[in-house]
Amino acid sequence: MTAVIETQDTTVAKVGPPLLKVEGVKTYYGNIIALKGVDVDVYPGEIVTLIGANGAGKSTLMMTIFGNPQAREGRVLFDGRDITRMPSHEIARLRIAQSPEGRRIFPRMTVLENLQMGASLDKLKYFNDDVERMFTLFPRLKERLTQRGGTLSGGEQQMLAIARALMARPRLLMLDEPSLGLAPLIVKQIFDAVRDLNRTEGLTVFLVEQNAFHALKLAHRGYVMVNGLVTLSGTGQELLANPEVRAAYLEGGRH
């Protein structure tokens, strides 16, 4: 059974300043350095992916953008504003939403309550409309509405994690390894949903993946991270064609 993910065939003109700018960011866990000076830009309307092996520092970058842990050096700018030292909840209030590593669904809350948590910022003002949109995007969630988060399958949890993030009406959607552990058909469903949101609503997406093949096909641009450093960048198609990338992340994978 193969699920084919279409190759991204559009480009996004980089007009104006980037929505997200990561500048020379160094992050430590105690005395151990995890990010050794990372630069990443995400422009409005783009899908940008960050690929890299397990332990490269991808999740650390996602969380550094959210200020937990904070960067020890360098800056994170969102919409031109320095957010490096802000607490996580204030960063979220700028409309950055994340489906984090491991999904982190509230296990003892129902699907509905998880979605309500996502809509906390607007105090549920747009809840009814937005929840209908989520049902169109992920019809499975509608059937599971009163079920507890902890009892969902992996794929359903991932859909819920993305839907919960979208309920915040984000300007930037960050996804940390949404394909991890999911069947190819579910991965396709999720990636198609992300592509749709980007095309129809111009949603800006920052996608972290180990599943480099699918991610590079979906993304307009990509970065490759090795050991806490960005070593390569380019359009999705360039990176897909790059021999180094092919050797390190694609050979042996599904083509």
Added chain:
Amino acid sequence: MELFLQQFINGVTLGSIYGLIAIGYTMVFGIIGMVNFSHGDVFMVSSFIALIFFLVLTTWLGVASVALALLIVMVISMVLTGLMSWTIERVAYRPLRGSFRLAPLISAIGMSIVLSNFIQVAQGPRNKPVPPMVTESIALWERNGFTVSVSYKQLIIIAVTAVLLACFWFLVQKTSLGRAQRACEQDRKMAALLGINVDRTISLTFVMGAALAAVAGTLFLMYYGVVNFSDGFVPGVKAFTAAVLGGIGSLPGAVLGGLLIGLIETFWSGYFSIDYKDVAAFSILAIVLIFMPQGILGRPEVEKV
């Protein structure tokens, strides 16, 4: 049968008070995994606040209606005790968050000593009485010279507890504050990613627990008519036991545990010896924990996430 009924009424009354205090333990434990050892003394202080304002209202301001005075006193005590608990959390617990696990526990024991010693010095070591407030009672049933009765005080305690628990349940289950609280309890980091101010939510949890303890403190004062600086300890330990018995972290568990401890205590006193009532309560706890280590309504340690 008569004795059984009478002790049942007494047990539910006492259990209501334990349950109200136990909620504070269970909520704080649920959200930050800390046993708030000073909670019993917060309860005791709330009782003193109630005492002082009751005397001020009735003797100086001449409020004639006891019911009105009690209501006002309860609200004042809830507000002041809530504020006190908010301050304690800010000063004594929050700075220690993220430090080693025992640090806030030790700080809480310290706070407990500070509160009881402060009251001992400020109010004196002796029992402080209030004039008898509500003295009427209703005879329910009479046989063989034994009257089963329920006093107005008991009715007030049971009714106030029931109403408050209903409001509280609604708050936790249906409001955005309650949702935020449950979210922080399940995954604080994720809650922050969704824009929840976790520190503020924790503060409010302390305030809510303290407000319920203040209701218990006011009812306790009304029921027994006296309060002493050392009265935080035993009810505090009993309420903590109730929270553990019901399953620490579980709100219905705290209420159920409170009622059970209250009932065990009064039945033991009624049928056996009043001297060993505490031993009975703690023995039941030990037995239950052997067979149900998470308590009666607690959830198992391992959970699929």
